[in-house]
Amino acid sequence: MAIHSKIIGSGFATGEHCVPNSKLCEMMDTSDEWIRQRTGIEQRYVAENGTTTSDLGVRAAEKAIADAGLKKDDIDYVIFATMTPDYYFPGCGGLLVRKLGMKRSIPALDIRQQCTGFLFGLQTANALIKSGTAKNVLLVGAEIHSSLFPWAPPAWEYLFGRSDVPPTDEEKVLATQFRDRIVLFGDAGGAVVLTATEEDGAGLIDAKLFSDGDSFEDLYVPTGGTSQRPYMSIDALKRAELVPVMNGKSVFRRAVTLMPQAIAAVCDANKIRLEDIALFLPHQANLRINQMLQKTLGLPDERIYNNIQRYGNTTAATLPIAYNECVKGGLIKKGDLICFVGLGAGFHWGAVLYRQ
Ligand code: UT7
Secondary structure (H helix, E strand, O other): OOOEEEEEEEEEEEOOEEEEHHHHHOOOOOOHHHHHHHHOOOEEEEOOOOOOHHHHHHHHHHHHHHHHOOOHHHOOEEEEEOOOOOOOOOOHHHHHHHHHOOOOOOOEEEEOOHHHHHHHHHHHHHHHHHOOOOOEEEEEEEEOHHHHOOOOHHHHHHHOOOOOOOOOHHHHHHHHOOHHHHOOEOOEEEEEEEEEEOOOOOEEEEEEEEEOOOOHHHEEOOOOOOOOOOOOOHHHHHOOOOOOEEOHHHHHHHHHHHHHHHHHHHHHHOOOOHHHOOEEEEOOOOHHHHHHHHHHHOOOHHHEOOOHHHHOEOHHHHHHHHHHHHHHOOOOOOOOEEEEEEEEOOOEEEEEEEEO
């Protein structure tokens, strides 16, 4: 039996503060009804000031390594997926190795495929394991989206319930400009440990992944990169260009079209029928996107997993969180065939088949 890769542990950590829709309604012009109807989201978690993306990655990683029954020094490769790194450079991978307190210096790779970071990470981990380069790969997806949002320090204190002074009218008007994005995103980290196995049937079967930069401007952060000189300016900050630009309808259309195509591609290549798949784990960007995917595939509720109601969209963290909840909740059992699928900024999209 050839060597392939299998997930042997998972874990996740959220931002410290649970923020229900009702709190956001005090910070800008929005409503609980709009958010639930258009996105399915009821609450999200926001990180405490000073908590970084690598911190959430470390908290998730510690749980995943313990769940795998390994010690941190058994890990011989780290892959860290994020679109909200602690710094412009270096990436979060090396920071995680340091913060975990690993004794050995091991390779730590940073990848930035946004909402499909976990899918690209799975494919990369599998290749490293199959080639014999690594035995135990720690794959982390973590995000602190809240750092992209425009509130000044006092407003964060109000959001966290430590101040009675709500945002000013001016701040509310500013935040309302970005309300379609602010309501969507949450802060969290998720992690899995993959190991080399010869076990028949179990593990990663295949990944079909796709990238196309043609319409990247439908979802991107306009400043903070070499497209401008200097890469950051006071004027850009004043224009709130740190907040992602998003053409929501276009992203939505792309997701409901390309995710089913990716599932078909990976199933066809492996002669697997939709009926063979016990559970679909889609990226959590909008409950309505996943409901349309469910309808397109003709799935009953119990064959597709959603948790966006509780976490919002946590980008690279959504899929490891969903996987952990499904395994711990008994929704994925040994021998089950599952399918991860997602689409995100770039644009990148794809589907991965995995046998538990
Ligand atoms: O992982 C990838 C990340 N991104 C996505 O996947 C995004 C995919 N797209 C979406 O999820 C949806 O397009 C959104 C949830 C972002 C927006 O939903 P929509 O149904 O496409 O709404 P819309 O942008 O067409 O806006 C409809 C109305 C507008 O008002 P008018 O022009 O009709 O008066 C918006 O100003 O809803 C308004 N609106 C809001 N109202 C209250 C937009 N955001 C909000 C809000 N609260 N938070």
